[in-house]
Amino acid sequence: MDGFAAIGTSGGRAERLRMRQGLFTGPTSGLAPGNVQANLVILPKDLANDFLRFAQANPRPCPVLGVTEAGEPHLPMLGEDLDLRTDLPRYRVWRHGELIDEPTDISQLWRDDLVGFAIGCSFSFEEALIENGIEVRHIACGCNVPMYRTNVDCVPAGVFHGKLVVSMRPMRPADAIRAVQITSRFPSVHGAPVHIGLPALIGIKDIAKPDYGDAVPVGEDELPVFWACGVTPQSVIASVKPAFCITHAPGSMLITDLRNARLAAL
Amino acid sequence: MDGFAAIGTSGGRAERLRMRQGLFTGPTSGLAPGNVQANLVILPKDLANDFLRFAQANPRPCPVLGVTEAGEPHLPMLGEDLDLRTDLPRYRVWRHGELIDEPTDISQLWRDDLVGFAIGCSFSFEEALIENGIEVRHIACGCNVPMYRTNVDCVPAGVFHGKLVVSMRPMRPADAIRAVQITSRFPSVHGAPVHIGLPALIGIKDIAKPDYGDAVPVGEDELPVFWACGVTPQSVIASVKPAFCITHAPGSMLITDLRNARLAAL
Numbered sequence: 001m002d003g004f005a006a007i008g009t010s011g012g013r014a015e016r017l018r019m020r021q022g023l024f025t026g027p028t029s030g031l032a033p034g035n036v037q038a039n040l041v042i043l044p045k046d047l048a049n050d051f052l053r054f055a056q057a058n059p060r061p062c063p064v065l066g067v068t069e070a071g072e073p074h075l076p077m078l079g080e081d082l083d084l085r086t087d088l089p090r091y092r093v094w095r096h097g098e099l100i101d102e103p104t105d106i107s108q109l110w111r112d113d114l115v116g117f118a119i120g121c122s123f124s125f126e127e128a129l130i131e132n133g134i135e136v137r138h139i140a141c142g143c144n145v146p147m148y149r150t151n152v153d154c155v156p157a158g159v160f161h162g163k164l165v166v167s168m169r170p171m172r173p174a175d176a177i178r179a180v181q182i183t184s185r186f187p188s189v190h191g192a193p194v195h196i197g198l199p200a201l202i203g204i205k206d207i208a209k210p211d212y213g214d215a216v217p218v219g220e221d222e223l224p225v226f227w228a229c230g231v232t233p234q235s236v237i238a239s240v241k242p243a244f245c246i247t248h249a250p251g252s253m254l255i256t257d258l259r260n261a262r263l264a265a266l
Numbered sequence: 267m268d269g270f271a272a273i274g275t276s277g278g279r280a281e282r283l284r285m286r287q288g289l290f291t292g293p294t295s296g297l298a299p300g301n302v303q304a305n306l307v308i309l310p311k312d313l314a315n316d317f318l319r320f321a322q323a324n325p326r327p328c329p330v331l332g333v334t335e336a337g338e339p340h341l342p343m344l345g346e347d348l349d350l351r352t353d354l355p356r357y358r359v360w361r362h363g364e365l366i367d368e369p370t371d372i373s374q375l376w377r378d379d380l381v382g383f384a385i386g387c388s389f390s391f392e393e394a395l396i397e398n399g400i401e402v403r404h405i406a407c408g409c410n411v412p413m414y415r416t417n418v419d420c421v422p423a424g425v426f427h428g429k430l431v432v433s434m435r436p437m438r439p440a441d442a443i444r445a446v447q448i449t450s451r452f453p454s455v456h457g458a459p460v461h462i463g464l465p466a467l468i469g470i471k472d473i474a475k476p477d478y479g480d481a482v483p484v485g486e487d488e489l490p491v492f493w494a495c496g497v498t499p500q501s502v503i504a505s506v507k508p509a510f511c512i513t514h515a516p517g518s519m520l521i522t523d524l525r526n527a528r529l530a531a532l
Contacts, residue, residue, distance in 0.1 A: 173462045180446040181458060192447060197463045197489045198440045223463045266532055 005258075008226045011035055012257040013080050021031040025089045025104050027251035034127065035228035036189070036260055037253035038065050038078070038118040038248075039230045040088060042106075044251040045070045050158025054118070054236070061164055061232030063120035063188045065256070071112035079257040090249035097230040097241030098240035102249055111245065118191035121230055122167060128182050132190060134175045145169070147186065147229050148247035151203025154232065162236040166194060166226040168207070170218040176225050182228065183213040185264040195226040202226070277301055278523040279346050282353040291370050292356045293517035300393070302526055303519035304331050304344070304384040305496045306354060308512040309505065311324075311336045314381035316424025320502070321383070323421035327430055327498030329386035329454045331522070341426030345523040350382045356515035368515055375512065385457035386521060387496055388433060391524040394448050400441045403482040411435070412476035413495050418460075418496065428502040432460060432492040434473070436484040442491050449493065451530040461492040468492070471518025478484035485524075 009090055018024045024249055028037055042120040043051055048070070055062035065073045073084045084106045093109060105107075122145070126136050145167045152164040156198045172202040176196060184192040195202050208215050212231055218224055237245060249252060275373050277298040284290045291431070294303055294344070309317055321328035321489055332341045351373045359375065361369040368487060369375075392402050404411045410434045418430040437445055442462060450458040461468050473490055476495055500506045514520060 041522065067315050125269055142453055173464055173467065174460065177459050177462060184447050184450075193443050196443060200438065200522055201487055221464065221467055244457065 002108055006128065012255045013266065016079065016082060017257045019084065019089050020086040022104055025252075028089060028253045028255055029251060030233075032255050034261070035258050036065070036256045036258040036263060037121050037123045038256055039104060040084065040091075040246075040254050041117040041122050041233060041249040042084065042114050042117060043117070043237075043242060044111075044244055045113045045115055047159070047240075047242050048117075049250070050160055051117065051233075052239070054157035055119070055231070055233065056161035057157050058232070059187070060191055060194060060228035061154065061230065063190060064117060065120050065188060065258075066118040070115050070117040073110060074118065075118060078254075081115070082256070084254070085141040086108050088248050088254055089252040092247045092249050094238075094242070094245040094247070096243055097238055106246055114246075118156070118254055119230055119233060120263075122187040122190055123253070124263055125183045128186065129179055130176060132182055134179060134182075137170050138214065141214075141216050144213035146215055147212035148199075148204045148226075149211045149235070150213045150246065154236065159240050160236050162232070163235055163237055164194070165212070165229045165232040165235055166228050167213070167231075168210070168224050169227040170216065170222040170224050172219075172222055176223050179225060182259050183265055187265055188263050190227050190230070193225050194228050199224055199226070213226070273436045275399065278521045281521045282345065284357050285351040285370075286349065287474055289446070290298055293516075294519045294521055295389070295517060298521050299305055300525055300527070302331070302522045302524040302529060303387050304522055305387050305499070306350065306357075306512075306514040306520045307345050307383040307499060308350065308380050309387060309503075309508060310510055310515075311381055314383075315426070315427045316426055317383065317499075317503070318323060320420070320423035320426040320515045321499065322438060323423050325453070326457055326460060326494035327420065327496065329456060330383060330525075331386050331454060332384040334382040339376060339382065341382065341384060341476060344384055344520075346430050348522070349521070351376050354514050355518040355522055360504075360508070360513070361428075362509060362512040363504055364370075372512055378427060380512075383414055384520055385496055385499060385524070388456055388493060389519070390455040390529055391449045391452045394434075394452065395445055395525050398441070398448055399410070400437065400448075403436050404480065407482050409481075409482065410479035411477035413479045413497050414465075414470045414492075415501070415510050420502065425500050426504050427499070429520055431478070431495045431498040431501055432468070433479070433495040433497075434476070434490050434492050436488040438485075438488055444457070444487050445491060450532055454529050455495070457495050459491050460494050463489040465492075493506050
């Protein structure tokens with residue numbers, strides 16, 4: 001995808017260089033404030049074609065910010081000099097669905113048939129929520145966002161199929177309405193909520209027991225608000241158990257040069 | 267207010283001429299489809315100044331589409347040849363808060379100090395909801411929209427003060443989210459919902475017992491969605507009991523030449 005030709009500050013590149021040099025291997029939350037951070041998926045070309053069709057059919061959980069040519073580790077539309085082999089703090093390497101390594105550099109694993117996908121992440125819209133004075137509960141609590149596997153099927157494509165995973169942020173009703181407005185402006189980072197207020201309708205039995213991440217308190221005066229989650233493609237890929245696959249390590253995202261504000265559709 | 271220079275079809279004028287000639291005296295729902303219909307309030311100049319400040323401070327319940335000069339019964343920005351004295355099917359005349367007449371023409375009552383206000387009405391956004399395939403329950407049921415007096419204070423201005431009145435439309439969660447998006451585009455006809463899902467928080471004790479209009483069923487899989495309602499200014503004016511005031515008769519609105527679609531802010 002092009003259309004994000006909005007290269008921003010050099011803060012993103014400075015962080016990537018630190019990581020490329022092996023000087024930073026931790027979680028990226030809070031780094032290069034205002035810059036877009038992205039999920040990374042790297043797949044062999046044959047699976048990559050199916051995966052791109054899957055993402056196209058499921059843009060809410062899989063908003064693609066950039067795709068490389070096969071064998072090409074750079075994504076210039078997302079960042080000057082950006083190299084997917086070295087610029088993330090930590091990776092996960094999967095073989096046949098099994099996690100076999102968590103390196104800080106994948107140069108030795110790179111192949112001519114690999115395709116990299118940068119997928120939008122909720123960090124971008126959470127920044128916009130906070131700027132609007134809306135508390136993002138898991139950030140206030142200092143924990144992971146709670147995520148739930150729903151009973152909603154993604155649109156299948158090729159070998160890829162599975163259930164939608166959602167993240168949840170509890171909000172008072174007026175804030176929930178404002179949050180719909182704010183996140184609707186950001187279709188490339190999950191967009192508007194997919195559900196609000198009635199978790200059982202999407203197969204969530206107990207809001208206090210997320211399938212991923214951490215539980216957060218939901219007040220009597222609050223509604224749970226659900227967004228399509230970038231864990232969906234990871235979960236879908238895991239179930240396919242590809243012979244070879246590389247992803248970012250949880251929380252250790254790809255930092256781009258794009259500015260969150262420039263992702264706003266309007 | 268100008269800014270709505272989007273005069274549309276002549277359907278509005280044709281309807282107004284029928285009413286001017288006394289050929290139609292009923293409710294306007296369904297007439298001149300796609301045209302904006304408006305609430306009408308006519309007040310003496312001294313009260314009108316306070317009322318305009320009240321409306322400015324409370325744009326969600328009181329979205330002003332047009333205001334006349336004192337003594338001027340025309341609103342050319344809302345319709346060619348539009349005459350507030352003759353062009354509504356039926357009026358209500360109030361003295362000291364008491365309804366004293368329901369004429370079909372107020373030419374004999376017009377005075378040099380009267381100021382007319384055209385105030386946006388939810389008909390406009392309901393059309394947009396229906397075009398999006400969202401059921402508007404009270405329309406489907408063939409009854410009035412349910413309305414509730416909340417415990418939320420409007421911002422007072424001069425003699426005008428009172429509680430916010432809201433209308434309610436039940437929707438499934440995904441439709442409620444879409445309805446936030448749709449109605450956010452229409453700030454001049456009440457805009458986004460003001461509340462969703464937890465009626466007790468705004469002082470509504472029993473959703474089955476509206477204070478105005480008719481109750482409608484709310485499904486187990488639905489949330490009540492609340493919009494600021496144009497009954498708010500009527501209720502606020504009624505409580506002030508002005509010496510003299512004219513409004514439209516309920517359901518007998520001012521039909522303008524504006525197109526609903528042209529009210530969309532984006």
